Amino acid sequence: MLVNAPRGTKDVLPDTSGFWQYVESRAREICKIYGYHEIRTPIFEHTELFLRGIGETTDIVQKEMYTFEDRGGRSIPLRPENTAAVVRAFLEHKLYAQPQPSKLFYIGPMFRYDRPQAGRLRQFHQFGVEAISSPGPTVDAEIILLAVQFLQSLGLGDLKLYLNSVGCPQCRPHYRSKLQAFYQDKLPQLCHDCRSRFDRNPMRILDCKENACAELSQDVPEIVDCLCEECAAHFNQLQNLLKAAGTEFHLNPRLVRGLDYYTKTAFEIQYSPLGAQSAVCGGGRYDGLIEECGGQPTPGIGFAIGLERVLLALEKQALLPPITPSLDLYAAPLDENAVAVAFRLVSELRRSKISCDMDVMGRSLKAQLKYASQYPARFVAIIGDDEVRQNKVMLKNMKTGDQHLIDIADVRAKLLTEMEE
RNA sequence: GUGGCUAUGGUGAAGCGGUCAACACGGCGGAUUGUGGCUCCGUUAUUCGAGGGUUCGAAUCCCUCUAGUCACCCCA
Incomplete structure (x- = not known):
């Protein structure tokens, strides 16, 4: 016990710390090239921030937070992700009063209480980028290219970029009710999880791996067909920009992000040889988050890259640089x-x-x-x-x-x- | 949180109820007096993830726990 690190944590020993330094310095390089600046926020925050920011019904908040009571009786969680905290800092330090947009990045540990697996730890590390104040879609494309370029600069191949739009408060409710209408009579045939998703978050049913649910979802209406004019135009323009930049992407109408704050653009980069934990990067637009956190309505977009997963992918492809002490x-x-x-x-x-x-x-x-x-x-x-x-x-x-x-x-x-x- | 598999030294591993727990690599020391990388020799686990139990006897059988791993859930 005394000589074992807590479950789901890992020591980075001298024989591997060089790999971390390598990946982190690449991240910093790319951010410099794209004009993003580092922000360092605390490793713990107030519980309310994540309840508001991530969403009270999300798994992350409901069952994965490391929350403790400090000696002053405050409820304090170790951060499970960093977007909410960046937004908090943006508001607290009135960064909106400076020339906008705010282009920020961070590298650091995150904490989620989950069953550990390869590529999924309780303390893990993310490299994340946030662009606040621009409604897009140019900045959306920029952020996506940044993520892609970062991964490519490490030499990673076999990456797939998946893209979707999850709509906005204008059009998503329509889609939601359309979905519920679609599943209404199929409800008894859905799996247990999906029946509970029906009310809470019907978009998640599309993602279900149960054969029965997947079959029932064959002819499900797609959100892309239900987007409001603004969201559709945004989504179109983003695709045009990505094409113009020569970036390959795949539309995935079933791509749903797990955090409540996402709007419009949602994307994910996968490296499938990683198995179940194949999502190396996940991100999207969060136009409602800043207002939700008490600021003026302000759009934003960002992503997070799981560094352990990147390192695993690099190892699999034999792309780790040799570390030669001398x-x-x-x-x-x-x-x-x-x-x-x-x-x-x-x-x-x-x-x-x-x-x-x-x-x-x-x-x-x-x-x-x-x-x-x-x-x-x-x-x-x-x-x-x-x-x-x-x-x-x-x-x-x-x-x-x-x-x-x-x-x-x-x-x-x-x-x-x-x-x- | 659910299910499957696994757990022997620093590492990779043999052993599958009965004398000192193989073997390889690594580490440390040495092969005449102050010289490395090759070779050779010695040494390196009172102990088999932890704790209980069965047995005359357990690393080997049973239980619990812990941890890893795979899948689900979710996500990076």
């Missing part, structure tokens, strides 16, 4: 007097930003050389009695095996010229 100099002292000399040398070199290390295990020279070659270190400075007496160091090139006795004072210059090559 060291310019390893100091190998042979006795206590030499340790002091070596320590001084190493300290000085480190101040000059030369990467170096020395023995702290009291090992034999043989063992020290072995260690240095595994590191791998480019040079080893062997320091024994003779060297200490003469203020010199036996500098050994680990690649060639050559070694020369040189003045300690010259080590730095020697290393610098060697590193030039």
